[in-house]
Amino acid sequence: MTVEEFVYKTLELLQEEREAEIQETRLYQENVSLKELQSKGVCLLKLQVKSQSTGLYGRTVVVFEPRKHVAALPSNGFSPGDILGLYDSGGCSAASQLGSGIVTRVSQSAVSVAFDDGLTVDSDSLYNLLKLANDVTYKRMKNALNLLNGYSHGPAGALINVLFGDSQPSSMRTKCDEIKLLNPNLDESQREAVSFALSQKELAIIHGPPGTGKTTTVVEVILQLVKLGNKVLCCAASNVAVDNLVERLAQCKSRVVRLGHPARLLESIQKHSLDAVLAHSSSSSIITDIRHDMDQALMAMKKNKGERSDLKREMGELRKELRTREAAAISEILKTADVVLATNTGACGEGPLKHVALDHFDVVVIDECAQALEGSCWIPLLRAPKCVLAGDYKQLPPTIKSQSAASKGLALSLMERQVQLYGPAVFRMLTVQYRMNRDIMDWASTQMYESRLRAHASVQDHLLRDLAGVTSGEETDTPLLLIDTAGCGLNETEDPDELSKGNPGEVDVVELHIKALTEAGVQDKDIAVIAPYNLQVDLLRQRLSARHPHLEIKSVDGFQGREKEAVVLSLVRSNRKGEVGFLSENRRLNVAVTRARRHIAVVCDTQTVQTHPFLKSLVDHMTRRGQVRTAFEYLPDIVPQNYTRESKDAKPKASAKSTSAGEKARERPQRERAERRKTEAGSESDSKPLTKNQDESRSVDIRKQLEAFKEDATQTLLQFPPSLNSHDRMLVHKFSEELGLQHESRGEGKDRYLKSLHLERMKREQQKREENAKQKKQPQSKKTKAKKQTKAGVSEIAASSSADTDLDSLLSAVAKAESVCSFIRCKASVLTLGQLCGFCRRQFCLSHHIPEVHGCGDMAKSHARMRISKEGVLFAGSGKKDNSMDPNKKAYLHRKLDSKLKDLATQRKTKSKEKEG
Numbered sequence: 080m081t082v083e084e085f086v087y088k089t090l091e092l093l094q095e096e097r098e099a100e101i102q103e104t105r106l107y108q109e110n111v112s113l114k115e116l117q118s119k120g121v122c123l124l125k126l127q128v129k130s131q132s133t134g135l136y137g138r139t140v141v142v143f144e145p146r147k148h149v150a151a152l153p154s155n156g157f158s159p160g161d162i163l164g165l166y167d168s169g170g171c172s173a174a175s176q177l178g179s180g181i182v183t184r185v186s187q188s189a190v191s192v193a194f195d196d197g198l199t200v201d202s203d204s205l206y207n208l209l210k211l212a213n214d215v216t217y218k219r220m221k222n223a224l225n226l227l228n229g230y231s232h233g234p235a236g237a238l239i240n241v242l243f244g245d246s247q248p249s250s251m252r253t254k255c256d257e258i259k260l261l262n263p264n265l266d267e268s269q270r271e272a273v274s275f276a277l278s279q280k281e282l283a284i285i286h287g288p289p290g291t292g293k294t295t296t297v298v299e300v301i302l303q304l305v306k307l308g309n310k311v312l313c314c315a316a317s318n319v320a321v322d323n324l325v326e327r328l329a330q331c332k333s334r335v336v337r338l339g340h341p342a343r344l345l346e347s348i349q350k351h352s353l354d355a356v357l358a359h360s361s362s363s364s365i366i367t368d369i370r371h372d373m374d375q376a377l378m379a380m381k382k383n384k385g386e387r388s389d390l391k392r393e394m395g396e397l398r399k400e401l402r403t404r405e406a407a408a409i410s411e412i413l414k415t416a417d418v419v420l421a422t423n424t425g426a427c428g429e430g431p432l433k434h435v436a437l438d439h440f441d442v443v444v445i446d447e448c449a450q451a452l453e454g455s456c457w458i459p460l461l462r463a464p465k466c467v468l469a470g471d472y473k474q475l476p477p478t479i480k481s482q483s484a485a486s487k488g489l490a491l492s493l494m495e496r497q498v499q500l501y502g503p504a505v506f507r508m509l510t511v512q513y514r515m516n517r518d519i520m521d522w523a524s525t526q527m528y529e530s531r532l533r534a535h536a537s538v539q540d541h542l543l544r545d546l547a548g549v550t551s552g553e554e555t556d557t558p559l560l561l562i563d564t565a566g567c568g569l570n571e572t573e574d575p576d577e578l579s580k581g582n583p584g585e586v587d588v589v590e591l592h593i594k595a596l597t598e599a600g601v602q603d604k605d606i607a608v609i610a611p612y613n614l615q616v617d618l619l620r621q622r623l624s625a626r627h628p629h630l631e632i633k634s635v636d637g638f639q640g641r642e643k644e645a646v647v648l649s650l651v652r653s654n655r656k657g658e659v660g661f662l663s664e665n666r667r668l669n670v671a672v673t674r675a676r677r678h679i680a681v682v683c684d685t686q687t688v689q690t691h692p693f694l695k696s697l698v699d700h701m702t703r704r705g706q707v708r709t710a711f712e713y714l715p716d717i718v719p720q721n722y723t724r725e726s727k728d729a730k731p732k733a734s735a736k737s738t739s740a741g742e743k744a745r746e747r748p749q750r751e752r753a754e755r756r757k758t759e760a761g762s763e764s765d766s767k768p769l770t771k772n773q774d775e776s777r778s779v780d781i782r783k784q785l786e787a788f789k790e791d792a793t794q795t796l797l798q799f800p801p802s803l804n805s806h807d808r809m810l811v812h813k814f815s816e817e818l819g820l821q822h823e824s825r826g827e828g829k830d831r832y833l834k835s836l837h838l839e840r841m842k843r844e845q846q847k848r849e850e851n852a853k854q855k856k857q858p859q860s861k862k863t864k865a866k867k868q869t870k871a872g873v874s875e876i877a878a879s880s881s882a883d884t885d886l887d888s889l890l891s892a893v894a895k896a897e898s899v900c901s902f903i904r905c906k907a908s909v910l911t912l913g914q915l916c917g918f919c920r921r922q923f924c925l926s927h928h929i930p931e932v933h934g935c936g937d938m939a940k941s942h943a944r945m946r947i948s949k950e951g952v953l954f955a956g957s958g959k960k961d962n963s964m965d966p967n968k969k970a971y972l973h974r975k976l977d978s979k980l981k982d983l984a985t986q987r988k989t990k991s992k993e994k995e996g
């Protein structure tokens with residue numbers, strides 16, 4: 080591709096992207112409810128002011144937090160440097176904007192925003208924040224691309240030729256194999272990368288997979304370049320990455336200056352910002368004097384209307400003087416600095432860099448290059464004859480709104496384009512990683528990095544149990560844990576209006592696993608919970624944030640560049656079609672998994688996600704190298720899809736019926752087919768630990784044991800030895816569920832055993848216990864847990880006040896209960912935007928209408944299960960196949976199920992009548 084073609088095409092794609100963004104913003108402001116905006120992560124509603132202060136060179140910094148009863152902010156796409164509009168809680172229309180500011184910090188519980196214009200906020204009011212589209216970036220990219228197109232003389236001529244394939248990259252004549260490293264700890268691959276970067280004449284790429292010390296290497300490259308007398312311009316796509324480099328370089332005593340709005344910089348970095356350096360420079364007192372004079376002139380202008388024109392002239396002169404003085408001071412500062420750092424777009428020619436010559440810099444270093452639009456890289460690139468690009472194009476590319484622009488090439492980063500153009504001749508890969516236990520690393524290494532990664536000895540075997548204060552146990556001894564929800568009916572949400580996806584059942588499992596980890600002594604702050612969907616992130620936060628305030632719960636994209644000791648990944652997707660949505664982006668899964676240092680737990684429906692080969696490779700890896708559990712082990716009361724057990728309060732007699740011999744006989748052939756399918760799928764790849772035959776005979780064995788136990792009325796307990804591996808344990812659970820046997824795991828580690836109890840025997844026991852309890856006249860029913868979370872509903876109010884027979888107060892209580900959300904302590908009005916829960920028939924606001932949120936989760940789940948069994952999915956593992964199920968058979972099952980349900984209902988009615996009578 081020629082420069083002209085590239086520029087032409089990129090400008091067009093950027094335009095398309097820009098239009099998509101504008102279109103989206105317009106949609107937001109016109110048709111979409113604020114609530115929806117919030118769920119898309121572009122706005123935050125009804126925030127209160129936590130604090131406001133003057134800081135940051137005269138700017139007002141306001142910290143916003145959610146209202147008192149909300150534990151955490153909804154998941155959002157806000158990051159430092161974003162431009163936000165401020166609105167009162169009424170809306171987000173352009174007309175009602177109170178001001179705009181820049182995000183300085185975002186945590187799970189607060190957002191800090193710096194406002195330029197002395198704006199003050201009212202600490203009693205509620206505010207909305209909306210992310211504003213920012214066309215400054217576009218303008219700068221467009222400028223740079225146009226400059227690139229017409230580039231004739233400037234320092235980057237030879238570099239441009241290389242980057243467009245017009246001339247081959249070359250290396251320096253003087254070899255520098257005798258570099259004295261400033262950091263003696265660099266490993267072989269890092270040294271090689273440093274020496275390669277120094278010896279290349281125009282282009283060097285450092286490919287740094289997760290945890291391989293890319294920043295460490297880039298810092299060494301920069302320090303070496305400076306030692307050789309080079310002036311370095313160092314850029315990255317994000318403010319965070321730039322600040323990280325500033326911090327590391329400053330530690331090494333190099334003279335650094337950070338360009339950019341001080342509000343966008345980390346506090347520890349601010350002293351290196353141009354503003355701060357300027358304030359401490361020798362010219363600063365003169366500049367302060369001039370500013371002072373200007374302030375006085377301004378005051379005078381306000382007072383003496385008559386002398387205005389004179390004062391105006393004076394102001395003009397002062398302003399001009401200020402500008403020349405400042406320019407001289409800035410120029411001096413930039414020229415004496417060794418390294419100037421900025422974001423790609425911050426390195427534009429209209430900013431402070433206009434005060435240095437175009438050929439001032441010798442090398443441009445771009446970190447995180449794979450996360451930047453190529454257009455933005457051209458802003459700094461035109462300023463030097465050589466560039467060093469660092470990053471990992473196997474992680475997520477920049478976020479692009481327009482799918483079409485992305486697929487037409489906008490998502491291709493400069494780094495990846497060069498690797499495609501020249502191959503190994505222009506890059507060195509870092510191959511020792513300092514983060515992950517090798518069992519975690521191996522999957523990513525094989526799938527993404529040609530099996531070239533090695534785990535450093537300091538991390539290769541590290542486990543959670545090696546952390547101070549953490550006890551050894553099943554959870555903390557394993558680097559890989561797969562919690563399989565297949566066949567457990569923990570389906571993803573199916574709201575067609577909701578663009579995002581959630582999975583409340585997986586939230587339950589994640590909660591229990593977090594509990595196990597923290598009980599073993601792992602600290603909240605060392606655990607990340609990652610989900611690919613914002614809705615799931617919100618459900619997880621609602622459940623976990625209050626109890627674990629330091630637990631980070633984020634989307635995959637929000638975790639790029641980070642690491643945690645333990646990562647719990649909820650993959651969310653669970654559906655009969657095997658749809659995996661944007662989990663199918665391999666790089667997203669790569670990022671998610673490679674955040675983990677010592678432990679990763681993946682909660683997923685293997686049946687659904689295995690339809691995608693890359694996801695399947697992860698499941699296979701975890702099955703082979705790690706522990707596998709089924710969600711049954713976590714949620715003992717979930718019902719497998721093959722086994723229709725009625726709701727808990729029904730009588731045991733009915734339950735015996737539902738596993739009648741006739742029904743079992745009908746299920747068996749289907750189950751066998753499913754098993755066959757499973758082993759066939761396993762044998763397609765060589766990934767299964769057991770051969771097809773071994774696997775089959777193993778499962779037949781276990782099944783026989785369980786069946787024999789069930790037939791034998793003399794036995795009440797069957798124990799399995801602790802030596803059972805995790806796959807076998809899963810089989811025990813699966814078959815026990817299918818046969819209607821109660822089962823549980825007891826003990827820890829080696830002492831662990833699994834026991835199965837005959838369900839009917841258990842029920843008999845329970846019945847006895849219940850009868851005893853009834854005789855003791857226990858008034859409360861056991862199952863009030865769900866109701867506890869909600870306010871007294873209409874029916875309960877009626878019950879309590881009918882005692883007073885005060886009809887008026889009853890009516891007003893009912894009216895009130897109907898106008899506000901029924902969730903405890905929530906005061907949100909439901910008059911216009913309420914949602915009726917189909918299970919408890921109460922009105923909830925949009926934050927609380929999801930059954931799982933307000934306590935109807937169990938009912939929703941059993942409802943969903945019911946529907947699934949109606950639709951013909953009758954046993955674990957049948958999720959995909961049933962499309963091809965014989966329609967006659969399906970109809971038959973359908974009728975059968977309906978009549979059974981009717982039976983149960985009449986049984987229950989007569990039972991309760993008996994009780995009353």
Ligand SMILES: Nc1ncnc2c1ncn2[C@@H]1O[C@H](COP(=O)(O)OP(=O)(O)OP(=O)(O)O)[C@@H](O)[C@H]1O
Nearest residue numbers: 264265266287288289290291292293294295296513
């Ligand atoms: N040669 C080395 N010897 C020992 N530890 C190292 C070495 N290089 C890097 N590390 C360690 O590895 C971790 C990651 O390093 P660094 O911060 O440079 O990587 P990064 O580039 O920011 O991360 P990533 O590689 O994920 O992009 C740090 O804790 C660092 O101390």
Ligand SMILES: [Zn+2]
Nearest residue numbers: 916918919935
């Ligand atoms: Zn409800």
Ligand SMILES: [Zn+2]
Nearest residue numbers: 900905924927
């Ligand atoms: Zn509510």
